Amino acid sequence: MLKIMPLFSGSSGNCTYIKYGSDEILIDAGVSYRSLSKALCDEGTDISAIRAVIVTHEHTDHTKGLEMIAKKHHIPVYINSASAKAMNCDTDSALHSCMVFREAGELIKTENFSIDIFKTPHDSFGSVGYRIDSPDGQSIGYATDIGYVTKGIANALSGCETVVIESNHDLNMLKNGHYPNYLKQRILSDRGHLSNDACGAFLPHLVRCGTQKIILAHLSQDNNRPDIALQTAITALRNAEISPNDVSVCVARRA
Numbered sequence: 001m002l003k004i005m006p007l008f009s010g011s012s013g014n015c016t017y018i019k020y021g022s023d024e025i026l027i028d029a030g031v032s033y034r035s036l037s038k039a040l041c042d043e044g045t046d047i048s049a050i051r052a053v054i055v056t057h058e059h060t061d062h063t064k065g066l067e068m069i070a071k072k073h074h075i076p077v078y079i080n081s082a083s084a085k086a087m088n089c090d091t092d093s094a095l096h097s098c099m100v101f102r103e104a105g106e107l108i109k110t111e112n113f114s115i116d117i118f119k120t121p122h123d124s125f126g127s128v129g130y131r132i133d134s135p136d137g138q139s140i141g142y143a144t145d146i147g148y149v150t151k152g153i154a155n156a157l158s159g160c161e162t163v164v165i166e167s168n169h170d171l172n173m174l175k176n177g178h179y180p181n182y183l184k185q186r187i188l189s190d191r192g193h194l195s196n197d198a199c200g201a202f203l204p205h206l207v208r209c210g211t212q213k214i215i216l217a218h219l220s221q222d223n224n225r226p227d228i229a230l231q232t233a234i235t236a237l238r239n240a241e242i243s244p245n246d247v248s249v250c251v252a253r254r255a
Contacts, residue, residue, distance in 0.1 A: 001020070002018075002019075002134045002136070002140065003017075003020070004016065004017070004140055004215075005043055006215060007031075007040070007043075008031050008035070008036075008253070009217045009218055009252035009254055010061075010218060010219055010220070010221060010254045011061055012221070013030040013064060014028045014031075014056075014062050015027070015030055015031055016028065016164065016252075017039075017045075019045075020134045020135070020138075021111070022112075023110055023111040025054060025110060025113065026050055026052075027056065028053070028054075028062040028063070029055075029066050029069055030060065030061040030062040030063060030064045031064055031065055032068075033047075033069060036069075048073055050073070050075055052077075052110055053076070053077045054079075054130060055077060055079040056130075056142075056144065057080075057083050057120075057122060057124040057125075057127040057128065058086040059145070067089075067095045070094040070098040071094035071095075076098055077099050078102050079100070079101065079102070080103050080117070080126040081101045081126070083124065083125055084101065084126075085125065086126070104118055104119040104128050105117065105118075112135055113132050113134060114132075114133045115131070115132050115133075116130065116133075116156060118152050118155075118156040119152055120143055120145065120150075120153060121146055121147040121150060122146060122147060123192065127146075129141070129146070129153060129156065130142045131156045131157065140160055140161070140162045140164070141160035141163040141165075141211075142163075143165050143166065144164065144165070144217050144218040145193065146166055146193070146194050147189055147190040147194070149194070158206070158209040158210075159209050159210045161213065162213040163206055163215070164252070165214065165217065166199060166217055166218045167194065167195075167216035167218070167232070168187070168196075168220050169187060169193060169195050169196065170232075171195050171197060173224060173228075174187060174195075177222060187220075193218065196224065196228065196229050196232040196233070197232060197236075199229075200232045200233050200236030203233055203236055203249075204236065204242055207247045211247065212246075212247055213248045213249075214233065214248070214249045215252050216229050216233060216249065219252075226251040230251055233249050
C-alpha cells in the first residue's frame with residue numbers, strides 16, 4: 001500500500017515521507033537531523049530505513065538536513081545539477097559524495113518507485129517536481145514552490161491519485177501585510193509561489209483527471225492560514241460542481 005505523509009511544510013522547512021512495502025523515501029530534508037529523526041520515529045520508522053532523498057531545489061528550507069543525513073547514513077541524494085552547483089558543497093563533504101544527478105525529463109528508479117522529474121517555475125537555480133508511481137499503479141504528484149501551473153506541471157500531475165500542491169498565500173493577506181514591496185512582488189511573480197486562488201482554480205482539473213486526495217502544502221506562516229487555504233480549495237471545487245464526497249482535501253502540517 002502506498003503511504004504519503006508530509007512531515008514538515010512551509011518556509012521553515014519541508015520534508016515528505018513516502019513508503020511502499022519496504023521502500024521508504026523522502027522528498028526534501030529542510031529541517032534539522034534531530035527534528036527529522038523524531039518525526040520519522042513518530043511514524044514508526046527511522047532515517048536508516050530511508051532508501052533515497054529526492055530534492056526539489058536548493059533553498060535551505062528544502063535542504064537543511066541533507067549534510068547530516070549523508071554523513072550519518074550515506075543515503076543517495078537525487079538532485080538536479082543546477083541546484084547541486086548552487087549549493088556549493090565542498091567536494092570532500094559527505095553530501096557531495098552521496099549526490100546522484102538527475103535532470104527534468106529523466107527517471108529515478110528505486111526498489112518500488114518509478115519517479116518522473118518535471119520542471120517547475122521558481123526563483124532558484126534548479127526547481128523540479130515529481131510524479132511517483134508504485135508497482136500497483138498508484139501515483140503521487142508533488143509540486144510546491146511554483147509561481148504558476150505550467151502545462152508541464154498539469155500534464156505530470158494529471159491522473160495521480162494523490163497530489164501535494166502548493167497553496168502558499170492568501171492574496172489579500174499578502175498585499176495588505178507587512179512584507180516589503182519587493183518581497184511581495186517576488187512571491188506574486190511567475191517564479192514565486194502559488195496563491196490559494198490559483199491553486200483552487202487548478203483543483204477541478206485534477207479531480208476530473210482522477211485525483212482522489214489533495215494535500216495543500218507550503219502555506220505561508222505570515223500570509224495564510226490553514227482554514228483559509230482549505231476553504232478556498234473547497235469553494236473552488238464546489239463552484240466547479242464537484243462534490244466534497246468525490247475528493248479528500250487537507251492541509252499539510254507546518255514546520
